[in-house]
Amino acid sequence: MIDGLPAPWRHYSERDHGHVLVASVFPAGHCVEYTSATRRLVWGIVGARQFDSIQVTRMANATTLQPERVAIIGLGRFGMSLARELHDLGYEVTAVDIDERRVADVANFVALAAQGDGTDEELLRSLAVDHSDVAIVAQGQSLEGSVLATLLLKRLEVPWIVAKARTRLHGELLERIGADRVVYPEAEAGSRLAHSLGVRNINDYISLTESSGVAKVVAPPHFIGHTIAELGTSQHAQLNLLMIKRGRRAVVMPHFEERIQTGDELLLVGPDIEIYKFMHPGRELA
Known part of the structure; x- marks a missing residue:
């Protein structure tokens, strides 16, 4: 059991359109999910569905089936980064911004880029934003x-609306008027950085409590060639190795005799201190 999290909790995995899906489901209705389709960790509320007679599921706010069409309103640093990432992951991206230079910057790699006001209904309809699977309001300054x-996106009946907020009050307002999910990029980035500073090999991190989380880490040189048993995971009672990502293949809930290979990424869940001790055996956390 992880301190601060309800017990018991379950893991499950499956293949979905060729992609590996791994999840840890908590009785309180929360879920940590990883899918090789997006190569990202997601933490959110579980949407109920049956899997092997266990009431688990796809998260209501996860895009495990990769929606094809995504509209991004606003191309600041957050919106620009999203546009590039989504394009690289195979999404069909429509980007809108009032700044001509920003539009020109994304025009070479998104499906459609347009200069204009993101609150102009006629413009958004002309760009078929109302036919998007997901729309992201990335303009958070105003x-x-x-x-x-x-x-406007709610009026256009876009199925899933994600909106960026700068403050909690701003976020609450966005939720009240129809945003399905609110993100706080600055706060989330700060939290991830703070949690990951102690472990240099961390690629991604999701905080579950103030002192525990899920980390995706690159196997360090001293792990290579050793089995999981030899690495001593059993000595860390609160630490779980959910998966090893090996190229395009995923080893889900690996056996103790599985050997770590160069380039492997490990999906670990547990207290931050246990993740640190596992990655840095023999070294005390300052």
Whole structure:
């Protein structure tokens, strides 16, 4: 049991359209999910579904089936980064921003880039934003702009709306008017950095409590060639190795005799201190 998290909790995995899906489901209705389709960890609320007679599921806010069409309103640093990532993952991206230079910057790699006001209903309809699977309001500087854009996307009946917020109050307002998910990029980035500073090999991190989380780490040189048993995971009672990502293949809930190979990525869940001790045996956390 992990301190601060309800017990018991379950793991499950499956293959979905050729992609490996791994999840840890908590009785409170939360879930940590990893899918090789997006190569990202996601933490959110579980949407119920049957799997091997266990009431587990796909998260209501996860895109494990990779929606084909995503609209991004606003191309600041957050929106620009999203556009590039989504394009690289195979999404069909439509990007809108009032700044001509920003639009020009993404025009070479997104499906459609347009200069204009993200709160202009006629413009969004002309770009078929109302046919998007997901719309992301990435403009968070202007409270009025993000609120109006979210309201408009709701009117256009976009199935899933994600909106960026700068403060909790801003986020609560966006949720009240129809945002299905609110993100706080600055706060989340700060939290991830703070948790990952102690372990240099961390690629991704999701905080579950103040002192525990899920980490995706690159196997360090001293792990290579050793079995999981030899690495001593059993000595870390609260630490779980959920999966080894090996190229395009995933070894789910690996056996103790599985040997770590160069380039392997390990998906670990547990207290931060246990993750640190596992990655840095014999070294005390300062």
